[in-house]
Amino acid sequence: MANILNKDAFFLPEGVIYLDGNSLGPLPRAVPARVQAMMTDEWGEMLIRGWNKANWMEQPSRVGNMVARIIGAPDGSVVMGDTLSIKVFQALSSGLKLREDRRVILSDTGNFPSDLYMAEGLVKLLEQGYELRTVAPEEVANSIDEDIAVVMLTEVDYRTGRMHDMKAMTELVHAKGAVMVWDLAHSAGALPVDMAGSNAEFAVGCTYKYLNGGPGAPGFIYVRPDLADSVEPALSGWLGHRQPFEFDLHYAPGNGIERMRVGTPPVIQLTALEVAMELWADVDMNELRAASIALQEQFIAEIERDVPALTLASPREASMRGSQVSWRFEHGYAAMQAVIDRGVIGDFRAPDIMRFGFTPLYIDSADVSAAVRIIADVMNNKLWDDDTYKVKSRVT
Ligand SMILES: *Cc1c(COP(=O)(O)O)cnc(C)c1O
Helix, strand or coil: CCCCCCHHHEECCCCCEECCCCCCCCEECCHHHHHHHHHHHHHHHHHHHHHHHCCHHHHHHHHHHHHHHHCCCCCCCEEECCCHHHHHHHHHHHHHHCCCCCCEEEEECCCCHHHHHHHHHHHHHHCCCCEEEEECHHHCHHHCCCCEEEEEEECECCCCCEECCHHHHHHHHHHCCCEEEEECCCCCCCCCCCHHHHCCCEEEECCCCCCCCCCCCCCEEEECCCCCCCCCCCCCCHHHECCHHHCCCCCCECCHHHHHCCCCCCHHHHHHHHHHHHCCCCCCHHHHHHHHHHHHHHHHHHHHHHCCCCEECCCCCHHHECCEEEEECCCHHHHHHHHHHCCEECEEECCCEEEEECCCCCCCHHHHHHHHHHHHHHHHCCCCCCHHHCCCCCCC
């Protein structure tokens, strides 16, 4: 197996083992200087001329192509912008328009709440008898009937890492005449995705997790190329217009995926992301996956050997897991704070999940063993049982 470890490319603070790149990727070393240069040379010197001279206006599509390569999508099928929640709203509303005779959005109870909240909000806004139906993840396949307009699923469960089978599920959804929306928040940069091969109509995702674009990095949306010129965008902002600088009084959707743009792109943040995406140019996603599984298997084996108090919450079968391993523990919040205090950063997800992400670009086998030693110390010596670890912060 080729070594895909590229630790030197990241800024990783001394004394920290970072197992939370599934939530916020670390800073690629090349980013600060390039963002600084963009600010002084482009924003500073060019001022408004930067939109043309520095090609800021093309950036959402240019970076979209970089993301497309990571998710097995063709050039011109992905565009960047806004947040993932907004992209979920766009995909859902365009999806519903493709099946106007149906009224149900189907999702699962393992989905990230924001995806469900956006669906609830859309249903309320439409006021046409639409409904969001959620079932247990294992029940989705049996719950797709001819009432379902859109099935919206996150491929990798944010809490447990359990995966849906994208290709098989999409086939099932299409067999019932429904539209498929995939959320790739915990897939893009974590494992191989075959967007084109799945034949799904829409996919969305974010770039501050495994893609290391930084806090607030924009989301992305994929539209299957045969639909891109006909889907109806719900958020009809001027930069999704066919000719924004004609300043027409009426909206006309732009060409292809460009119609999924809304307003002015976040150029500084996109520049950070564009630099971060350069790290992926030579990464073979199958090799990344193999390395991720090796780290996860090592972590599970060592924790189960050394830390009896933790119960595996993730699927035991590696092929059923994304790139994270989660454990259940009643006092998981306090335990995670105690672990973080000793330099191993993971996170906590209510009600009792301790979550650790595995990112083979900057985590190796020695990191896993060192992390396990610290977790074992905290758990076996009950170091978490301290009032300072029990006060919940705003972000967990
Ligand atoms: C991280 C995540 C989000 C977050 O959405 P934002 O709008 O970027 O805050 C939404 N959905 C899923 C499935 C996620 O994992």
